[in-house]
Amino acid sequence: MKYRNIRSIREDNDITQQQMAKLLNVSQNTYSQYETGKIEWTATALIKIADYFDVSVDYLLDRKKNKN
Template sequence: MHYRRIRDLRTDHDLRQIDVAEFLGCHEGVYRRYENGVREIPLWALLRLAERYDVSVDYMLGITDNRRKYGE
């Protein structure tokens, strides 16, 4: 996974780590570990973030550089 993309998407949306942690319902430290690649991000959180940022999961995983979701 490209953890940098999670950080870049957060900063592109002018959000703080605490903002995203609250959105996901986890502690800021847990989210920080996701963003730094120390802890594997769970699928449910990845899906919620993809929906929040309006990007495909493939983009977040680094499989593609195309941000658009399938079918768009």
């Protein structure tokens, strides 16, 4: 499943896919596949992204409009 808030928050903060891939310890190609919905996000990856951007996992998953 593709979650638009993940890509949006990355782009809003001028972070590249390569930088996110490094944060998650995956290849840029794998990160791209996460972002496009070709492979499912892991809980660990979602938590790392939420912590990095100081937002809730629910926000990343489009379950809440509020970032916290």
